[in-house]
Amino acid sequence: MNAVIYNPLEEFQTIYKDKHSENTSNFFEKLVQQSGIDIEKNRKTVQLYNEQKENLVKLNKKLNWLRFFRVLMCISIVLIPVVIFKTTPKIRGLRTEIQEADQKAEKVLEEAYAQMRPLNALFTERDALNLIEATIPLITFDPCFTVQQESDMVINYDFSEYDDDEQSTLDVLAGNYNENPFLFENKLIHTMGVETYHGYKTIHWTETRRDVNGKLTTRRRTQTLHATVTKPKPYYNTQVVLNYCAQGAPDLSFTRDATHLEQKSEKEIERIVKRGEKKLKRKTDKAIRQNDDFVSMANSDFEVLFDALDRTHEVQFRTLFTPLAQTNMVDLILSKLGYGDDFHFLKRKRTNRIISNHSQGRNINLLPENYTSYSYDMVKENFVGKNMEFFKAVYFDFAPILAIPVYQERPVHSLKPIPEYSQQYSLKESEALANAMDRDCVVHPDTKTPAILKSTFVSSKDQIDETCITAYSYDIRKCLDFVPVLGGDGRIHDVAVEWDDYLPLEESNYFYIATNEIAKNKSVAARRNGLCIFNS
Secondary structure, X not given: OOOOOOOHHHHHHHHHHHHHHXXXXXXXXXXHHHHOOOHHHHHHHHHHHHHHHHHHHHHHHHHHHHHHHHHHHHOOHHHHHHHHHHHHHHHHHHHHHHHHHHHHHHXXXXXXXXHHHHXXXXXXXXXXXXXXXXXXXXXXXXXXXXXXXXXXXXXXHOOOOOOOOOEEEXXXXXXXXXXXXXXXXXXXXXXXXXXXXXXXXXXXXXXXXXXXXXXXXXXXXXXXEEEEEEEEEEEEEEEEEEEEEOOOOOOOXXXXXXXXXXXXXXXXXXXXXXXXXXXXXXXXXXXHHOOXXXXXOOOHHHHHHHOOOOXXXXXXXXXXXXXXXXXXXXXXXXXXXXXXXXXXXEXXXXXXXXXXXXXXXXXXXXXXXXXXXXXXXXXXXXXXXHHHHHHHHHHHHHHHHHOOHHHHOOOOOOOOOOOOOOOOEOHHHHHHHHHHOOHHHOOOOOOOOOOEEEEEEEEEEOOEEEEEEEEEEEEEEEEEEEEEEEOOOOOEEEEEEEEEEEEEEEEEEEEEEEEOOOOOOOOEEEEEOOEEEEOO
8 A cells, every 4th residue: 555644643543553563463473483483382481481580589588588687696696606507507508509590590591592593583673664664665764875865865855964063873764755765863962061060168167255144155166168160061962853855845944843732731722822823913913014924824723833933935834734734733733642742843945854752762773682582472572562662653753744745745856966976875874883883993092971973985995985983072181179268257268179171082093884795704893774884
């Protein structure tokens, strides 16, 4: 079924959720048959292993109780010889029993893993992607992100080819939806902020005063002085973004932010819309006075809830958001079926960026290690459960795009031609491979923070790209400031405040990028998406 999705919310519930569940279960059963594993035999082995582990827990509890009893009895000096004579042999015997039980459990666990090895070996990093393609045939995922794909997005869809030096690509997943290119990207982002450091100093002094009888009295006073210093500090966070390229509304840009309106009641939504209508009227009146082209749309629910009032092209905005698109978007924002209003939507001409809260912190693909286990039942639960979660996350990243029918149209191929490149793979793929390496291979030896890795193309020969990976990071030096603080004794005291000084570091190394087949005899440092990175 290569049908366009006209109502992403309803069709997820009525069609694609069940279809993906069926595809996933059927695919898993085929792998099980292909592996030839004995399910019932594995279940018996797993049951035996669980019994062994339960026995170990009981033995350890018994050992801990004997140790506690021995300590308790030894409090009485008179009983020490008796306690040691009675309990020590039992403790030794228990330790031996625990060691033997642990060895038996490990042996059973090895047997269970051996039983599951034929199935575990069949999982690949393409499984989750192939299943999504089977469920929604209009989606296709590419083996890797080539320089030709990236150039097409840059030349024909206004995609930003280069991230600044504050961002590094951790992983990419490229593909097409009905021939419209898209790119999932997981990025590490560096920003400079500040950190406030605290220091304390306790002072003492003696006060002398006269009491009610006129006699001199003294008392000892104590005060803890507090001082702070604020210094620059680097911060790092990750961000998962879906970049979707489409020809619709090519001159239009806008931004809308997630506000989780699905958590509001109907009355709260009504109040939000009424307040928003007043804001829309003021903006329309201002546009008329200033001869701007902004005019509020008739569907005030959509205008207020989608809240893309910074749009740059009124006619193209209306072309994009047909009545069906408006209805779909409002339903998506208010529904609790998916993730609700958790998506930021940034359109920059022909490139659309979806940043959803539900995708932050997740891997943009599932790998074999997400499924493997010693237990058949755990493997099945992992495979089916994680693939269903993954499909839902990907589907609802696409949902704001699918809500707009124009974005599902096949692009017109009267586009600018893509130049021929000697370079094979995009710089983002190079950065992702570099980030998959052991960090000691790429960062400065004094590095004490995360590193932003940037790739620069050097040359290409025999389908092998040479790249320069530059790592930007920091060393940390401990520093001490003395801050003058007025104490209760009337004196100024220097309070020591220790703080971290972040010293910029830069390190460059040269590596090679190629497919696994081409680099099969090389010393590979990391692999992903069928590609690998190596030194020579």
